[in-house]
Amino acid sequence: MAHTTRRRTLGLMSGLSVLVALAACSNADAATEDDAQSSTGSDAGSGGTDATAGAGTDGTAGSSTGEFTDGSYTAEGSYSTPGGEESISVDLTVADGVVTDVTVTPEATGGNAARFQDEFASGIADEVVGQELAGLSVDKVSGSSLTGDGFNAALDQIRADAAA
Amino acid sequence: MPRPDATVAFDAIGTRWSIDTAEPLPEVVLGAVRDRIDRFDRDWSRFRDDSWVAEVARGGAGRYRLPGDAGPLLDAYDAAARCTDGAVTPLVGRALEELGYDAAYTLRPRRDAAGSLVTAPAPDWRSAARRDGATLVLDEPALLDVGAGGKGYLVDLVSGVLAAHGIAEHVVDAGGDLRVAGLGAGPLTVALEDPRDTTHALGVLRLADGALCGSATNRRAWGEGLHHVVDARTGSPTSGVLATWAVGESALAADVAATALFFAEPDLVASRFGVRYVVLRADGSLRWSLGLDGEVFA
Numbered sequence: 531m532a533h534t535t536r537r538r539t540l541g542l543m544s545g546l547s548v549l550v551a552l553a554a555c556s557n558a559d560a561a562t563e564d565d566a567q568s569s570t571g572s573d574a575g576s577g578g579t580d581a582t583a584g585a586g587t588d589g590t591a592g593s594s595t596g597e598f599t600d601g602s603y604t605a606e607g608s609y610s611t612p613g614g615e616e617s618i619s620v621d622l623t624v625a626d627g628v629v630t631d632v633t634v635t636p637e638a639t640g641g642n643a644a645r646f647q648d649e650f651a652s653g654i655a656d657e658v659v660g661q662e663l664a665g666l667s668v669d670k671v672s673g674s675s676l677t678g679d680g681f682n683a684a685l686d687q688i689r690a691d692a693a694a
Numbered sequence: 695m696p697r698p699d700a701t702v703a704f705d706a707i708g709t710r711w712s713i714d715t716a717e718p719l720p721e722v723v724l725g726a727v728r729d730r731i732d733r734f735d736r737d738w739s740r741f742r743d744d745s746w747v748a749e750v751a752r753g754g755a756g757r758y759r760l761p762g763d764a765g766p767l768l769d770a771y772d773a774a775a776r777c778t779d780g781a782v783t784p785l786v787g788r789a790l791e792e793l794g795y796d797a798a799y800t801l802r803p804r805r806d807a808a809g810s811l812v813t814a815p816a817p818d819w820r821s822a823a824r825r826d827g828a829t830l831v832l833d834e835p836a837l838l839d840v841g842a843g844g845k846g847y848l849v850d851l852v853s854g855v856l857a858a859h860g861i862a863e864h865v866v867d868a869g870g871d872l873r874v875a876g877l878g879a880g881p882l883t884v885a886l887e888d889p890r891d892t893t894h895a896l897g898v899l900r901l902a903d904g905a906l907c908g909s910a911t912n913r914r915a916w917g918e919g920l921h922h923v924v925d926a927r928t929g930s931p932t933s934g935v936l937a938t939w940a941v942g943e944s945a946l947a948a949d950v951a952a953t954a955l956f957f958a959e960p961d962l963v964a965s966r967f968g969v970r971y972v973v974l975r976a977d978g979s980l981r982w983s984l985g986l987d988g989e990v991f992a
Contacts, residue, residue: 655992658980660894666885668898672870672908672939673887 706731707739707845709869713856716863723859730855734848737761738840740787741797747838751787754835760828767840767847768825770950770967774842775819777966781925781932781957782950783819787837789929793920801916811919813929841922846907846949849873853945866945871907873945881987886972889913889937896937896974897982897990905945909952910937910974923956932956936976941986942969 663671702719703712706728713719713727737746738761750758760768774782792813794801804812817823822833840847849866853873856864863876874882881902885895889912899906911931915921925932938955940963942948951967960971960981970983972990980992 653982653984653990655980655990657978658896658974658990658992660888660891660896661991663885663887663893663895666895666898668883668885668895670865670867670870670872670882670884671887671895672872672884672906673889673892673910673913673937 704728707735707848707868708741709845711869712865712867713852714865714867715856715861719861720859723856723861726855726859727852730851731848734763734844734851737763738838738844740837740839743797747787747840750830750832751835751837755832757826758830758832760825760830762828763847763851764828764830766946767843768830770843770847770946771819771840773966774950774954777962778954778957780818780820780927782842782954783816783926784838784840784842785817785819785823785836786841786924786926787816787839789813789816789924789926790839790841790922791837792929793924793931794916795914795922801920803917803920811930815929816924816926818926842953843946843950845869846871846905846945846947849905849945849949871905871945871949872901873905874901874903877902883988886937886939886990889974895991896980897972897988897992899939899941899972899986899988901941902987904941904943905948906939906941907945907948907952908937908939909949909956912936923953925957934976935973937974939972940967940969941971942967 699714700716700718701712701714702724703710705711711731719727735742736744739745740747740751742748746758746761768784771782771784790796792804793811794803806812817834817836822836824831845868849868849871850873852868853864853866853875856866857875863878865875865877865882866873870887872882872884881900884899884901884906886897886899886908887910888894888896889910892912909923911921911923919931919933921931923932924930935956938952940948940951940955942951947967948969951963951969951971954963954967955971955973960973960983963969964971964983970986972980972982972986974980980990982990
């Protein structure tokens with residue numbers, strides 16, 4: 531079976547669509563607090579987001595994913611670290627609930643801020659098409675845990691019962 | 695292949711293990727590894743009557759002395775419960791049983807007259823249980839299931855046994871949950887299996903040192919919508935995410951994070967557990983941390 535694929539490295543490349551967790555970036559201290567933030571929660575992380583998303587436009591309410599409202603945002607945060615005051619500036623554009631453009635202003639040159647900038651940027655592909663394992667040179671395969679014989683035997687029995 | 699090239703493989707805790715080392719593993723070391731795995735199983739298995747978990751299930755509400763290795767495992771569950779708003783909990787065992795994933799592998803869920811699944815929320819780890827030093831206090835009866843982190847933790851413990859015997863260079867693989875240590879000859883390359891077609895890979899990661907754990911809903915599945923990744927808040931299998939992988943320093947963190955990634959904002963999970971991730975959603979979209987060493991086929 532032939533698949534049209536293009537390889538995309540996991541590292542940061544220009545032109546790559548990038549998602550930045552706005553709430554996490556704008557309030558880096560959140561990483562040490564106990565607030566829950568579910569990807570399905572409509573007001574997840576609203577405290578951090580609203581406080582700093584000063585440039586938010588009147589985007590259409592209710593994006594398809596519920597994660598972000600469409601519009602343009604500027605998020606800035608500063609916080610104290612053992613290495614001194616650190617700050618992050620992120621400009622991003624959200625369309626259809628997905629970040630379509632992002633500029634991370636490298637105000638941090640090291641320490642935690644650089645780590646947060648690095649951690650809270652991620653790539654997105656609308657549709658992933660796999661490549662055949664047989665054509666890859668790899669040492670291991672990782673997926674769902676292989677199941678033991680007992681589980682598989684029980685499953686076979688159920689299938690047999692269902693077919694009977 | 696720049697790999698340790700002696701391999702020993704065996705089945706334990708319901709999955710396939712393989713340990714790669716530069717030299718064949720001495721009997722005494724393999725024995726120590728098997729002993730460590732057996733001890734873990736006697737404590738934490740919900741599939742055997744004589745385990746500590748079974749004793750707690752029979753005892754109901756009350757106070758129980760924790761196994762000696764419980765601390766890091768339950769710490770990780772604390773973090774997972776917080777960042778998933780209670781979706782991940784070690785008190786999910788009864789909910790899994792109701793779905794048919796019980797010690798006898800009944801694999802037949804409870805259904806009502808209309809055929810719909812009969813499910814109930816699991817007790818909330820944050821309110822129904824607490825730790826008092828080396829004691830677990832349960833406010834209500836519960837069946838523990840450490841499926842979200844137990845295997846990864848055991849991979850770490852086995853890696854520790856190898857290191858304690860002077861075997862610094864090794865790969866421990868428990869059904870695709872990996873811990874890699876001391877590979878001077880270069881990183882391990884690992885394909886990320888596509889759960890929709892297991893002859894295909896979604897990408898390849900390179901792992902020089904540390905752990906990679908994955909979770910997916912295609913295996914340990916026994917019917918339409920019936921699998922082992924259960925939202926404790928409802929007691930139902932989750933459906934929005936098909937597969938997750940997490941790379942971290944420890945297999946415990948990576949394993950628990952992989953389950954948390956089914957329920958929470960990935961970057962939040964990344965920050966809590968110090969991991970990088972790949973998440974395949976049910977709509978076929980993929981999201982991944984930048985900075986991972988590898989590539990995705992997108």
